[in-house]
Every structure is written in C-alpha cells, then in structure tokens.
Amino acid sequence: MSAYILRRILSTVPVVLFVMIFVFSLLYLAPGDPAAILAGDQATQEDIENIRTQLGLDRSFPVRFVEWAGGVFQGDFGTSIFTREPVSTMILQRVEPTVSLMIVTLIIALAIAIPMGVAAAWKRGSLLDRFIMLFAVLGFSVPVFVVGYVLAWTLALKLGWLPVQGYTPIAEGIWPWLRSLILPAATLSGVYIALIARITRATMLEILQQDYIRTARAKGAAGHTVLFIHALRNAMVPIVTVVGLGIALMISGAVVIETVFALPGLGRLTVESILRRDYPVIQAVILVFSFVYVIINLLIDLSYTLIDPRISY
Amino acid sequence: MALLEVRDLQIHFRTATAVNRAVDGLSFDIEAGEALAVVGESGCGKSVTSMSILGLLPTPPGKVAGQINFRGRNLLEASERQMRKLRGAEISMIFQEPMTSLNPVFTIGQQIGESVRLHENASRAQAHDRAIEMLRLVGIPSPERRVDEYPHQLSGGMRQRAMIAIALACNPALLVADEPTTALDVTIQAQILDLMQDLRSKVGSAVMLITHDLGVVAEFAERVLVMYAGRKVEEAKVGDLFRTPRHPYTQGLLNAVPKLGSSLTTAEPVRLAEIPGRVPDLSKPLSGCAFADRCPRAQEVCRRIDPALEAKAPGHFAACHFSPREVSAA
Numbered sequence: 001m002s003a004y005i006l007r008r009i010l011s012t013v014p015v016v017l018f019v020m021i022f023v024f025s026l027l028y029l030a031p032g033d034p035a036a037i038l039a040g041d042q043a044t045q046e047d048i049e050n051i052r053t054q055l056g057l058d059r060s061f062p063v064r065f066v067e068w069a070g071g072v073f074q075g076d077f078g079t080s081i082f083t084r085e086p087v088s089t090m091i092l093q094r095v096e097p098t099v100s101l102m103i104v105t106l107i108i109a110l111a112i113a114i115p116m117g118v119a120a121a122w123k124r125g126s127l128l129d130r131f132i133m134l135f136a137v138l139g140f141s142v143p144v145f146v147v148g149y150v151l152a153w154t155l156a157l158k159l160g161w162l163p164v165q166g167y168t169p170i171a172e173g174i175w176p177w178l179r180s181l182i183l184p185a186a187t188l189s190g191v192y193i194a195l196i197a198r199i200t201r202a203t204m205l206e207i208l209q210q211d212y213i214r215t216a217r218a219k220g221a222a223g224h225t226v227l228f229i230h231a232l233r234n235a236m237v238p239i240v241t242v243v244g245l246g247i248a249l250m251i252s253g254a255v256v257i258e259t260v261f262a263l264p265g266l267g268r269l270t271v272e273s274i275l276r277r278d279y280p281v282i283q284a285v286i287l288v289f290s291f292v293y294v295i296i297n298l299l300i301d302l303s304y305t306l307i308d309p310r311i312s313y
Numbered sequence: 314m315a316l317l318e319v320r321d322l323q324i325h326f327r328t329a330t331a332v333n334r335a336v337d338g339l340s341f342d343i344e345a346g347e348a349l350a351v352v353g354e355s356g357c358g359k360s361v362t363s364m365s366i367l368g369l370l371p372t373p374p375g376k377v378a379g380q381i382n383f384r385g386r387n388l389l390e391a392s393e394r395q396m397r398k399l400r401g402a403e404i405s406m407i408f409q410e411p412m413t414s415l416n417p418v419f420t421i422g423q424q425i426g427e428s429v430r431l432h433e434n435a436s437r438a439q440a441h442d443r444a445i446e447m448l449r450l451v452g453i454p455s456p457e458r459r460v461d462e463y464p465h466q467l468s469g470g471m472r473q474r475a476m477i478a479i480a481l482a483c484n485p486a487l488l489v490a491d492e493p494t495t496a497l498d499v500t501i502q503a504q505i506l507d508l509m510q511d512l513r514s515k516v517g518s519a520v521m522l523i524t525h526d527l528g529v530v531a532e533f534a535e536r537v538l539v540m541y542a543g544r545k546v547e548e549a550k551v552g553d554l555f556r557t558p559r560h561p562y563t564q565g566l567l568n569a570v571p572k573l574g575s576s577l578t579t580a581e582p583v584r585l586a587e588i589p590g591r592v593p594d595l596s597k598p599l600s601g602c603a604f605a606d607r608c609p610r611a612q613e614v615c616r617r618i619d620p621a622l623e624a625k626a627p628g629h630f631a632a633c634h635f636s637p638r639e640v641s642a643a
Contacts, residue, residue: 211413217369218408219428219479220401223393233418308418309463 004313005302012294019290020072023283024065033277068283077284082276087284090269097167098265100177101257102250104185106243109192114239116193117200118227121208132197139194144253148187148260156183165262184261188253192246199242203235210234236307244300251289315342316519317366317487320380324361324543327375331596335361337543338379345486348513348520350534350551352527352566356592358543359523363489365389366521367406368396383487402432405480405518409492411473415464421448421475422460428482447478450515452508470501477508481516488518494529506533527570531555539563542593542603545622549629559631561608562588602634610635 035052077087120132156164168176216230258267273281324336336358381388426440448456451474494502539547547560568586590607605615622632
C-alpha cells in the first residue's frame with residue numbers, strides 16, 4: 001500500500017514536468033508581446049526593448065525555462081509582469097475564494113446528484129426518471145454563465161435573498177461567507193450534478209440487477225436500506241471516479257463563474273492574466289490547477305481501497 | 314392446517330406481444346418441518362413460484378392470482394411492510410449463485426448480523442456474536458476470524474454456507490432453497506446437502522427445495538412435486554415416486570438419470586434416455602395436456618382434454634389420462 005502510494009506520487013513527477021514544459025512553451029509561442037503591452041501605446045521601440053531586457057524576455061527558451069522551473073521547485077513562481085508582485089503572493093491571496101467555491105459546489109452537487117441518480121434508477125422509466133434525466137441533459141447543455149445570470153437575476157436582484165456579486169471571506173463569519181457562495185456554487189454545480197446523476201443512475205441500474213440485492217430483499221431489508229446501503233456502496237467506485245474527473249470541469253467552470261459573480265479567485269486571476277499577457281502568473285495558475293487535479297485523482301484512487309475491499313494496491 | 318398452502322397460484326408475465334403463463338393453477342402444501350422437493354426442467358415455473366412466496370417477483374409482474382397462505386394468512390394480500398417482517402424471519406431463502414449472492418462490500422458478519430438486527434432488535438455486538446455462532450453452526454472453520462472477512466475471501470462452498478447462515482439466523486419456519494447446490498462442485502454439493510439436512514433437524518424449519526437434480530431429491534426430501542410448464546404433473550412421497558413414477562414426464566426424467574454400473578453390466582453401452590422436444594411456449598394458450606407433444610403415450614384425447622390431477626395411489630397424484638389408477642379418488 002505505502003509502496004503503491006510512493007510509486008503514484010513519483011509517477012506524478014513526469015506529469016507535472018510535462019505540464020510545465022507545455023505551459024511554458026505554449027505562452028512562449030503565443031502571439032502578443034508582453035513588453036509592448038506593459039510599455040503602453042506611447043512607448044518607443046527603445047522603451048520596449050528596455051522592458052524586455054529587464055524581464056529577461058530576450059534570452060533563449062531553454063535558459064528561461066530552466067530558470068523558471070528552478071524557481072518553481074522552490075516555491076518561487078517569479079514576479080508578475082503587470083503588478084510587479086511575487087506570483088506566489090498573488091496566488092495565495094486568491095486561493096480562498098476558489099477553494100471555498102469548489103468545496104461548496106462539490107457538497108451541493110453530491111447532495112443533489114446522488115439522491116437524484118438513485119431515485120431515477122429506482123423508478124426507472126417513470127415520470128420522475130424522465131424528469132431527472134431531462135434536468136441532467138439541461139445541466140450539460142445550458143452554458144454556466146446563462147444559468148448564473150438567470151439565478152442572479154431572480155434570487156438576488158428580484159427576490160433579494162442573496163448578494164448579487166462579490167465574496168465575503170470566511171474570517172467574517174460562516175453565514176455571510178456561505179451566502180456569498182450559494183449562487184455561484186449552485187450555478188457551477190449544474191454540470192456537475194448532471195454528470196454525477198447520470199453515472200449514479202447508470203451504475204445503480206446495473207447494481208440493482210445483482211443477486212446480492214435480491215439477497216438483501218430476501219432478508220427483509222427495507223427499500224431505502226437496499227438502495228442506499230446495499231446498492232449505493234457498490235456504486236461508489238464509478239461515482240467517485242467521475243467526481244475526480246469532474247474536478248477538471250469545475251476548474252474550467254470556476255474561471256467563468258468567478259467572472260460572472262465577481263469572486264476574486266484564481267479563475268478570475270487566470271482571465272485577467274491572460275488578458276494582460278502576464279506570463280508568469282498564467283504559468284503558475286495553470287501549474288497549480290494541474291497539480292491539484294493530479295493530487296485529487298491520486299486521493300480518489302486511494303479511496304477505492306476504502307470503498308471496495310476487493311481492491312488493494 | 315399446513316404451514317404453507319398454495320392454492321391455484323397463477324403467475325402471468327406480460328411481454329410486449331403476449332402473456333407468458335409461468336405458473337398456471339399450481340396448488341401444494343408444506344407441513345411444518347417437512348422437506349418438499351420441487352422438480353422440473355428450466356423454465357417450468359419452479360423459481361418463479363419460490364420468488365412469489367417471498368413476494369420478490371420482479372415488478373411489474375403482470376398477474377399474480379390465487380392464494381399463498383402462510384400460517385393461514387394469504388401472502389398475496391399482505392402489505393410490503395408485513396412481507397418485510399416475514400422475509401428473513403419466518404420465511405428465508407437461499408439462492409443458486411453463492412458467488413454473487415453475497416454483497417461484496419460488507420463482511421460476512423455484517424451480512425448475517427443484518428438479518429438479526431432487522432428482525433430481533435439486536436445490538437451490533439449481539440448481532441456480531443450471533444454471526445459467529447451461525448458460522449460455527451454451518452461448519453465454517455475459525456468463525457471468529459471469518460466473521461470479519463469479505464465474501465471474496467471465501468470459496469464457493471464457504472459462501473453457500475454463509476448464505477445458509479444468513480437464511481437460518483432468525484430460525485425461520487420455512488426455508489426456500491432455490492437450487493442451492495447447482496453451482497457447486499459435486500463433493501461440496503454433498504456437504505451442503507448434509508449440512509442442510511442436519512440443520513433442518515436442529516432448527517426444525519420446513520424446507521422447500523427447488524432442484525432439477527433427482528439425486529438431490531432422493532437424498533433430501535420427503536415429498537416431491539414434479540412441475541411441467543407451470544403446472545403440477547405429479548406429487549408423491551419420495552419413495553413412491555422413485556419406485557413407481559406415474560406420469561410419463563417423471564418417468565422420462567428418471568430414465569434420463571444415469572444408473573450406477575448400467576452401461577458396464579450390459580455388453581452394449583446403454584444410451585441415456587432423453588425426453589424429446591422442448592418445453593412448450595408458455596406465451597401460447599395450451600389445449601390439452603402440456604406434455605402431449607413430447608409424450609410417448611400421447612393419444613388424440615391428450616391433445617384435446619387437459620388431464621386432471623388425480624390420486625393414482627394413496628398420497629400419489631398425477632395428471633395423465635393413461636396412468637393407471639390403483640385407488641378410487643381419495
């Protein structure tokens with residue numbers, strides 16, 4: 001088990017390294033000159049050259065990469081071209097809203113999607129099943145920003161129940177913090193709910209056909225016990241897998257949602273940095289996101305051993 | 314009053330195009346503590362009958378009519394809540410597939426204990442103790458260790474023992490065993506049958522044993538019911554049935570069983586007799602005797618008139634026009 005964990009952690013090294021090279025070269029090849037943007041409209045060619053030398057943009061690709069990568073391993077992502085602040089500081093400032101958004105989204109999604117999927121499987125072919133699956137299709141096909149604006153318009157603007165925009169840090173109290181997150185998290189959870197509900201339904205349908213479900217019923221177990229204990233526990237491996245894969249969806253969704261609801265998180269930092277061609281920040285944010293994705297999926301693989309005793313590493 | 318009285322049971326499944334009469338007018342009794350074997354080919358309605366006793370038919374079943382009286386109460390009219398109280402406590406069931414009938418993510422102890430906790434208000438610790446006791450009873454070695462193991466750590470025979478432990482954990486009055494040994498090795502089969510026989514005398518449960526294996530019947534049951542195409546064609550005490558089978562179908566079944574030494578004692582190897590043809594399509598209405606098309610003795614009357622089940626000898630019933638009657642109807 002511990003050997004497996006070690007192996008898995010080591011196997012993330014090439015992944016992270018590949019992402020680093022990819023991220024670095026992508027921005028190197030992308031059009032647009034950050035020095036020109038930073039210098040402004042009135043700058044002369046000479047000014048731009050000066051800025052370029054100052055930032056080290058005139059040196060060769062491998063040199064810059066090694067320099068940058070060396071820094072990254074020491075937790076130094078360089079300095080923002082735009083704000084001149086250390087990138088690591090900027091990221092740390094923006095972590096809380098994004099992590100909060102993801103956690104609340106995940107809780108909402110699981111709390112809604114799993115009962116939905118179970119109910120749909122249990123009442124297969126019924127009106128309820130069709131309604132739930134229709135909702136799931138909508139969740140996939142309606143863009144998040146549309147859902148976001150509609151929810152904000154009704155619940156916040158018209159009804160005034162929740163703040164329209166902005167983020168309240170958790171330090172100012174759990175309730176204000178939660179209030180500021182309900183709308184964005186509800187919006188972001190739409191796709192996630194659709195994804196998890198569908199996989200839950202499909203897996204449960206298969207499991208409800210199993211012999212051990214019949215055994216449970218023959219023991220006299222009640223319907224809800226059969227569904228939520230005997231069947232759902234067996235359905236957890238595919239569900240948890242999809243939750244892990246869905247983290248990618250959530251990250252890309254966060255970029256949009258943080259813009260719609262003006263949350264000062266990593267997603268918005270990403271957008272802002274791309275618009276400013278703030279290379280060091282873009283590189284750092286993408287690296288952080290991919291690292292989080294890799295780690296979460298490692299944890300999910302490890303969680304299989306807790307869910308299913310037949311799985312061991 | 315018998316423990317279980319099944320009266321004119323009809324189970325019809327609606328399919329897209331037709332109605333499949335899986336069980337058509339079946340009646341039988343099981344006395345308390347008795348072992349009844351139900352025999353027949355695949356698709357003759359044995360398993361469906363057993364599932365209907367526990368109220369576990371897949372829904373929507375189409376039509377279930379008649380009566381299944383357990384201790385004088387008709388289970389077909391019982392509510393789901395009443396059935397839940399009965400299942401696992403008064404009527405238990407073991408299934409054909411020990412490899413897949415246990416839940417892979419719970420320990421053996423949890424699965425035995427669940428029955429106890431559902432029906433006897435037992436605490437977790439009491440249920441765990443009972444699970445160990447049951448595992449010892451069904452002959453699983455070192456039950457204290459096995460109780461915390463998962464099904465995949467047990468062999469097929471051990472799993473079937475565990476299933477029996479689950480079924481008997483609450484001392485049921487009736488145990489329905491649906492082909493409990495079919496999926497097991499022959500040596501394990503004998504062990505499981507011995508175990509069931511032994512436990513039957515200890516616990517005192519009546520057993521309804523569903524099987525297509527006549528060897529199992531001879532070893533285990535007191536009375537036999539032969540089913541064909543959803544109907545009862547013969548019923549007798551085990552000895553009577555094996556000595557003088559009255560229905561051509563039963564005779565065919567017995568002839569299809571190899572006899573020890575039969576091909577060695579004769580100069581020519583004896584070909585095992587088979588019953589020609591197939592079970593009739595139950596989605597089409599049957600006229601006359603359901604077995605007529607495959608019966609060596611069939612006459613014109615067999616295709617017109619469905620023979621009534623009648624006593625051919627004391628306690629020996631068969632549904633055949635040409636089976637001789639040795640007594641007037643009992």
